[in-house]
Amino acid sequence: MKQLTLKESFTVSGKGLHTGLMIDATFCPAPDNHGYKFQRVDLEGEPTIDALAEYVTTTVRGTVISHDNVTVGTIEHALSALYASGIDNCLIKINAPEMPILDGSAKFYVEAIERVGLEEQQADKDFYIVKRKIEVCDPNTGSSIVVLPDDELSLDVKVNFDSPVLANQYATLDHIEDFGSEIASSRTFVFVREIEPLLKGGLIKGGDLDNAIVIYDSPMSQETIDHIADLIGVPHKHVSEFGYINDGPLMAENEPARHKLMDVLGDLALIGRPLKGKVIATRPGHTINTTFAKQIRRELKRQDVQAPVYNPTKEPLMDVNQIRALLPHRFPFLLVDKIIEKGSQYIVGLKNVTVNEPFFQGHFPQEPVMPGVLLVEAMAQTGGLLVLGTVDEPERYSTYFMKIDNVKFRQKVVPGDTVIFHVAFMTELRRGMAVMKGYAFVGEKVVAECEFMAQIIKNK
Missing domain, CATH: 3.30.230.20 (lpxc deacetylase, domain 1)
Incomplete structure (x- = not known):
């Protein structure tokens, strides 16, 4: 929307x-x-x-x-x-x-x-x-x-x-x-018993029977009611029963x-x-x-960006085969499993991290942790799909990343985690150059974030 x-x-x-x-x-x-x-x-x-x-x-x-x-x-x-x-x-x-x-x-x-x-x-x-x-x-x-x-x-x-x-x-x-x-x-309302204290407090100087429902619910003498009417500059009104004292009816009972x-x-x-x-x-x-x-x-x-909503039963916008048709990456370097949401200015991708990832053999055998540089790469691949969505015949283009700034790692990513990537344009796409901000989430927590610049180039 x-x-x-x-x-x-x-x-x-x-x-x-x-x-x-x-x-x-x-x-x-x-x-x-x-x-x-x-x-x-x-x-x-x-x-x-x-x-x-x-x-x-x-x-x-x-x-x-x-x-x-x-x-x-x-x-x-x-x-x-x-x-x-x-x-x-x-x-x-x-x-x-x-x-x-x-x-x-x-x-x-x-x-x-x-x-x-x-x-x-x-x-x-x-x-x-x-x-x-x-x-x-x-x-x-x-x-x-x-x-x-x-x-x-x-x-x-x-x-x-x-x-x-x-x-x-x-x-x-x-x-x-x-x-x-x-x-x-539905109009604002006030009780008659509140009017004089509010006026003494410097409030409701512009209040009258045309801009508020007035409720009479506490016994007062007619003299007191007339005094309150004078305070707010409205005509005297004889009130004998509890209720709403406006001339017109309520727009609804409630x-x-x-x-x-x-x-x-x-x-x-x-x-x-x-x-x-x-x-x-x-x-x-x-x-x-x-x-x-x-x-x-x-x-x-x-946290500027909320973690995207992920419903695993919902059909993805792009599955891995559709991603492979646009990105040149292949095993073991394709790090986006599916795209679950996309707008004109942002995209949401996902990776399920398993213990069988090849990088866990050396990083680290006794305490497997997904390398931070690969989280950045996964955000970059997700951002590449966002950029490719701005051109006709995207399969004829590639994105090349030129600069990465303000990288922060906040929490470990380990086997069993589902990592969700949210990448959005920070500026308009100009001359084939895109500046983007990426976040990686596990659950509701940001595990990594960065800013990066990419260039889109037509394949030879």
């Missing part, structure tokens, strides 16, 4: 929930591997900040990112719309320290994205694939996020509040394509739970990659959401 960006720019305008300022936010197409970035056009130099979990600084009534004195808040609704739409790269130009709240949902973002359309890019999507159970819990609040392996992203959200109006609710999203029709219109699902999705976008897995969130909030995203970001920083 290729990365996606917007076909053209669009702008949304409205109040900021916490600042009360009138704000313009322009969503712009962005190049391959750009990710999501916010640009503060109201500040000198128009600095940008990456929408990544490590920059989260505040999670009180919204997600706020800050870096190098640049701050942008209330980003979760916009990010949920981008993430659910499959957009990988977008620059958001904003003239205030937070995004506009609009009607408290992601509806207007989704509608604008659908209106301008998407554009496919050259780079391949780089998924974060969940391969084992991941769990983040907060024993103090009872909040948790559990993520399980799955073929696509899906979410289950359960909310529970100490409230006679909003107690237990749940929402599900089995297919991310349904976000626009099932989730995007609209608060659906909105919490939207928030989870928006905070997951801070991982910086589309995720494949089943997310189960219990009593979620921005704190637990971003804690989970930060954990994944730490893992990605330790």
Whole structure:
């Protein structure tokens, strides 16, 4: 799958929930591997900040990112719309320290994205694939996020509040394509009893009955309710029963739970990659959401490339006979058994290491270890197949390696190991020259890595 960006720019305008300022936010197409970035056009130099979990600084009534004195808040609704739409790269130009709240949902973002359309890019999507159970819990609040392996992203959200109006609710999203029709219109919500403390804390200066669901669930005098209405600048309203005090109906009975699902999705976008897995969130909030995203970001920083998924029962893209038709190597120097995955910018190959490998006779008889230079050679052969895939009649060409840099060996490879090679272009192919980065994995661990340059030459 290729990365996606917007076909053209669009702008949304409205109040900021916490600042009360009138704000313009322009969503712009962005190049391959750009990710999501916010640009503060109201500040000198128009600095940008990456929408990544490590920059989260505040999670009180919204997600706020800050870096190098640049701050942008209330980003979760916009990010949920981008993430659910499959957009990988977008620059958001904003003239205030937070995004506009609009009607408290992601509806207007989704509608604008659908209106301008998407554009496919050259780079391949780089998924974060969940391969084992991941769990983040907060024993103090009872909040948790559990993520399980799955073929696509899906979410289950359960909310529970100490409230006679909003107690237990749940929402599900089995297919991310349904976000626009099932989730995007769900609005943020607040309890009447929370409004005055939030205002005293310098928040929700732009809140009103048009951009949030307001829930009355704790006895108050009409005088107190009128006082709160005056604080947020809305007309007085007579309230005699517990319930939702907005004039219009809810978009769904479980609209608060659906909105919490939207928030989870928006905070997951801070991982910086589309995720494949089943997310189960219990009593979620921005704190637990971003804690989970930060954990994944730490893992990605330790290892840039995830170990490829290998299913031994799946038919390979290329078996050894197809590989032999393209590579000149033969026993005992053909070191790639099959190709299991390939994109325009990367390739994944595999070698099963057995005790019968001829090099084990001397390396070493009492402690067989696969030579590191042969791991590099295997990555080079895999990369050669990637380069040959860029030309017509590849059997008429050969690749010759000219330079190898930054070689690192991290772990021994021994008989019984299955080594998976991931090789990707670092730059565009120019004048028959390719610069590539290769990784060798055993299980989930990198055992070797290197960078190399190759030239493709037509056979005489």
